[in-house]
Amino acid sequence: MIVTAKSTKKEGALAPIYLLHGTxxxxxxxxxxxxxDQALNEDELEFNLSNYDLEDTPIEVAIEDAETLPFFGDRRVVILNRPVFLTAEKTKEKIEHNLDKLQAYIEEPAPFSVVIIMATYEKLDERKKVTKLLKKNASCIEANEMGERELRSFIIDRLGENSIDIEDFAVDLLLQLTGLKLSLVINELDKLTIYIGEGGMIKREHVEKLVPKTLEQNVFALVEAVVKRQVSDALVMYDELVRNNEEPIKILALLVSQFRLLYHTKQLSxxxxGQQQIAQTLKxxxxxxxxxxxxxxGxxxxxxxxxxxDLANADYEMKTGKMNKSLILQLFFLQRSAQ
Incomplete structure (x- = not known):
């Protein structure tokens, strides 16, 4: 889901309370x-910027700070992190919060303070009075992870700012290697932009060279080699993982997970x-x-x-020590060439 925003403040004006929520x-x-940056200049940060972790600090302490006049400046900024009481999560809170104090502040905030509530959760509990009050009175900004289509547009637009083009295959690989995580996408785009230079073209081989692979992504490539019956490639990839001190039993577990996903996807398809229905069913x-x-x-x-x-048998053999762990998976890949 792409970033969505709803604000109760006038354009360019600071709101007294912000609710920033999403994943x-x-x-x-x-x-x-x-x-x-809009509320405070650099000299005011030391005295007028406060951060509170609400899993360790009662809300009334933070509110008291927001009601205190700023030092050597016109405004105070108070940031409230991890307000789990806004969600439906069943957790044993270490701290008891006086939510009546928060609710009173939401209805009548201090004119000299800006309170930022960082609720980095997938969902807020809309049934709770405090959540309803915030949605009504605060400037609300919601930001959730982008979907594939939104991220593709984002990549093309961001590179376009530097007159850089990118091949479709390169976008596919970049999304795969970053797991559609926006922060990772931005980091890798910055790296690719420096490497290619203004006016250049990013190709798949550039992404392969510069964007690191996780173990999960290496296992995906292993599965791809099995799909294409490229057993020698699979053995080379596997040998490289083992030489990089990846445990065979961990590689096996990821192979089981990926092939199970393939099996259930094929069944449901x-x-x-459809793609969305399968994703919802398999979570x-x-x-x-x-x-x-x-x-x-394939x-x-x-x-x-x-x-x-075969993977279940390999798991049993590894756990019972019947054969060298590394050899068990090598035999699994060789069996694929015989079928």
């Missing part, structure tokens, strides 16, 4: 920085489920389902069943 911490932190990101749908086309359902059985 996209990169965007939320950018918004927080903009508010702070055969039943007429995985739609982009992962998209990739799984592509990979699963197998019949019975073949995936057989692979799952």
């Amino acid at each position: 996209n911490t990169f965007i939320l932190n950018e918004q927080k920085k903009k508010i702070i 055969a039943q007429g489920y 995985v990101h739609p982009f992962r389902v998209k990739l799984a749908m592509q990979q699963s086309r 197998f019949e359902e019975n073949e995936l069943k057989g692979i799952m059985k």
Whole structure:
């Protein structure tokens, strides 16, 4: 979901209370920085900027700070982090909060303070009185993770600012390697921009060279090699992972997870489920389902069943110590060439 924003303040004016909520911490932190920069100059930060962790500090302490006149300046900024009481999460809170104090402040905030509430949660509990009050009275900014389509547009637009083009295949790989995490995408785009230079073209090989792969992504490449029956490539990749001190049993667990996803995706797809429906049913990101749908086309359902059985046997052999762990997976890859 792309960033959405709702604000009760006039354009250019500071609101007394901001509610920044959602799972996209990169965007939320950018918004927080903009508010702070507008409210305080550099000399005022030391005396008039306060941060509170509400899992360790009662809300009334923070409110008392917001009601205190600023030092050597016109405004005070008070940031409230981790307000779990705005959610429906069942947690044993270490601190008891006087929410009546917060509610009274929301209805009549101090004119000289800016309170920023950082609720980096997927959902807020809309049934709670304090949440309703904030939604009504605060300037609300919601930012959640972007979907694949929004991220593609973001990548193209951001590179376009430096007159840089990017191949579709390069975008595909960048999204895969970053797991559609906006903060990672931005970091890697900055790196690629410096490497390519203004007016250049980013190709797949540039992404392969500069963007690091996680173990999960290396295992995805292993599965891709199995799909294409490129057993020698799979063995080379596996050997490199082992030489980099990755544990065979961890690699096996990730292989099981990926092939299980392929199997269930193929089953559901055969039943007429679309990408979004499969993602909701399996509780995985739609982009992962998209990739799984592509990979699963290389197998019949019975073949995936057989692979799952072979991986279960490999797991048993590893855990019972019947054979060298590394050799067990090498044999698994070699079996694929014989089928």
